[in-house]
Amino acid sequence: MEKTKKEILWRIYILYFLTAIFAIAIFLKVIYIQVVEGEKWRELAVSTSMRYFNIEAIRGDICADDGRLLATSIPMYEIRVDLSSNVIDSDIFSRKVDSLALCLSNLFKDRSQQEYKNSLLQARRQQDRYYLVKRNVSYTQMNLLKQFPIFNRGRYKGGLLIIEHKRREMPFKSLASRTIGYERGGAYVGLEGAYREQLEGVHGKRLMQRTSGGLWMPVSSENEIEPKNGRDIITTININIQDVAENALKDQLNRYEAQHGTVVVMEVATGHIKAISNLTRTESGRYEETFNYAIGESTEPGSTFKLASMIAALEDNLVNPEDIINTGDGKITYSDRVMTDTRKEGFGKITVKHAFEVSSNVAMSQIINNGYKNDPMKFINKLRAMGLDKPLGIEIYGEGAPVINDVKSPNWSAVSLPWMAIGYEVSLTPLQILTFYNAIANDGKMVKPIFVKEIRQTGKSINRFETTVITRQICSAKTLKIVKEMLEGVVENGTAQIINTPLYKIAGKTGTAQVADRSGGYKRQQGVVYRASFAGYFPADSPMYSMIVVVHNPKGWIYTGSQIAAPVFKKISDRIYATHINMPEKEQEENILAWLPSFRMANIEDLKEIYSHFDCKLVGMPQNQWVQSIANNDTIVFREREFVSNLVPNVVGMGLRDALFVLENAGLRVRFNGKGIVRKQSISPGIKISEGSEILIELS
Secondary structure, eight states: OHHHHHHHHHHHHHHHHHHHHHHHHHHHHHHIIIIISHHHHHHHHHHHHEEEEEEOOOOOOEEOTTSOEEEEEEEEEEEEEOOOTTTSOHHHHHHHHHHHHHHHHHHHOSSOHHHHHHHHHHHHHTTOSSEEEEEEEOHHHHHHHTTSTTGGGHHHHHOEEEEEEEEEEOTTTTTTHHHHOOEETTEEOHHHHHTHHHHHOBOEEEEEEEOTTSOEEEOOGGGOBOOBOOOEEEESOOHHHHHHHHHHHHHHHHHHTOSEEEEEEEETTTOBEEEEEEEEEOTTSOEEOOSOHHHHOOBOOGGGGHHHHHHHHHHTTSOOTTOEEEOTTSEEEETTEEEEOSSTTOOOEEEHHHHHHTTOHHHHHHHHHHHHTTOHHHHHHHHHHTTTTSOOOOSSSOOOOOEEOOTTSTTOOTTHHHHHHTTOSEEBOHHHHHHHHHHHHTTTOEEOOBSEEEEEETTEEEEEOOOOEEESOSSOHHHHHHHHHHHHHHHHTSTTGGGOOSSSOOEEEEEEEEOOOTTSOOOOTTOOOEEEEEEEEESTTSOOEEEEEEEEOOOSSOOOHHHHTHHHHHHHHHHHHHHTOOOOHHHHHHHHTSSSOOEEEEEHHHHHHHHTTSOOEEEOOOSSSEEEEEEETTEEEEEEOOOOTTBOOOOTTOBHHHHHHHHHHTTOEEEEESSSBEEEESSOTTOBOOTTOEEEEEEO
C-alpha cells in the first residue's frame, strides 16, 4: 500500500515538474517576443491592421472650344456610420434614431422608416463601426444628410463617415463620344487616353484601419495627403457645329439604313477639328458611336483620290485643263480587266477639266497610265511628295496607316497604275483625305489636324497648341489655281450639282468606291458594297471650313457620293454658313453706315420692331433671344449669338441697356464709362465667371 502511494506521488511530482518547465518556457518565450522581437511584431500588427489607400485626384474636365463641358467627373459619395457606443452617446442614439430613420427614408425613398430603424438598431447592437447607409449619394443629398439627427454632430460624435468617389459624365451624352473617349477595362481611348497623364493629376493618400469585420475605415484626416487635381483639356470641338453634323449624318444613315458613316469638319487655316461624328448601326437599328472610323479606318477612297492624280499630272505637264480626251463609250480594258464609267454610254470626247468634274474613270486612268506607264515610280513619288504616304501623327491613338503601293509591292500588277489613278490599290483614312483637301483650300499648305488647343490648371493656361505645318506647299501655285477651279466645277457643272447654291460657293469632289472583302474581291452574294463620300471646302472663294462625309454600305439602288454624301455636306455647310461664318470687321463697320441699320448684338424682339418701319426682307430668323443683324441692300440677315452659362458673354456692339441685362444675368457686377454702344469689355468673352467678378465696359 505504501509502495503504491509512493509511485503515485512520484508521478504527480514528475507531472508538476514538467508543467512548471513548460510554463517557464512559455514565460521566457513571451519575454523574448516582447523584448527581443517586439518591434518586429508591432510593425507587423500595424501593417496588417492599418494601411495607406489612394485618394483619387479629381480628373480634369474635357471642354468644348467655348468652355462647355464635354466630359467631367461628378462627385458621388458613400455614406457610412460608426455606430459604436464609444462614438455615439447611448442616450442620444435612443432619442434620435427614430428621427434619423425617418429622414433617411424620406431622402432616399428606398426603404420605410421602420426598415431603416431596425437596420440601425441591429448594427448598434453589433457595435458596427463601418455601417453602410447608402452608396452613390449625390452632392446635394450628401449636404442634406449632414443636417440629419445624430449625423449633424459630425464624425467624432455622430459617427458620420463620408467617402467620396468620382463618376465620369458626358453632359452632351453621345456627342463626339468616341473622340472624347472613355475608360473600358482599365484602358482609355480617345482624348481621355491621349491626355491621360494631364487629366489624372496626382493621387493623395489616406490612412485606413481594418475593423473586426474586415472592413477598412479612415483613421484621421490629419494623416491624409491631399491629391493634386488633374488639368482641364480645352478641345477645338464646337458644340453647335458638332450637333448639326451628327444629326445631319444620322438622318442620312437612317434614311438609307447604311452600316456606318463619318463626318469631320475642319477649320481651314488652323487645322482645328470643329466636329467629328462616327456612327455605327447596332443590332437594334439605332446609330451609336462605337468606332472612330474617321481616324482608324484606312480604306480605298475611290474618286476623291482623283484630286491627287490630277495634281500629279498637272505638275508633270502631262495635260492642260482644256485638252481633249476621248472617253469613248465609257469602257476601257487594261490587261484583262475592264474599267467603266458611271455613265453607261460614256462621255465621248470631253476636256480634261470636264472629265474631272464628271469623275470619268476612263479619262483619269488614261491620263495617268499613258503618262507614267514607262516609269510608274515617278507617279508614286509625286504622291509621296504630297505627304499621302505618311500618318498625320495626331494625338488620338489608333490612326490607320496610309498605303501607297509601289512597283516593289507584292500586290503590284499590270493594272495597278490605272486603278490607283481612280482611288483603288491605295488606302487612306477619311481624316487623311480631308487633310489633303484642306491643304488645297489653305493655298497649298498642309496643316496637322488639331483636337486640343489648350491645357488649363484651375482656369490658368498651362500650354497652348499652335498649328503645325506638315507640308508647306503640296504643289505649285499654277496647279493649285487649276484644281481649285476644277473642284468648284464639280459642284457647278459636274457630279455634285445637287448641292450647288447661289448663297456661297462650294468646292469638292464626290467619291463612290466599291468595298473589297477580305479576299480582295468586290462582289459578294448580297451584291456589291459601296462607300459614298464627298470631300470639299466652303466658301470656295474664301475658304473657312473643309469637310468630309463618308457613308458605308447604303441600302437600295442609290449609293453614289453625289446622292448620299454630298447632301449631308450641304446640310451642314448651310447651317455653318448661316451661323458661324462672320463677315470681316471692316465690312461690318461699313454696313453700320448703310441706309438700313445693322446691329452686332441686340434683342430679336427689339430688332423686329425697328425693321418693321423699313421696307426690307428678314432672312434667317433665329430661335435665340440675342442676335447679330447685317444689312445687305434691302435684306437683313440675322445670325444667332449664343451665351454660355458660367462664361463671360461678348457684349461688344450692344447698347448699354442690353449689355447690363446680359452681364448682370450672367452673375457679373458691372461698371461702365461713356455712352452709346459697347466698344470694349475688361474681361474677355469665354473666360469662366468667378463669384463676385466685376467687369468694366466702355461705350462710345
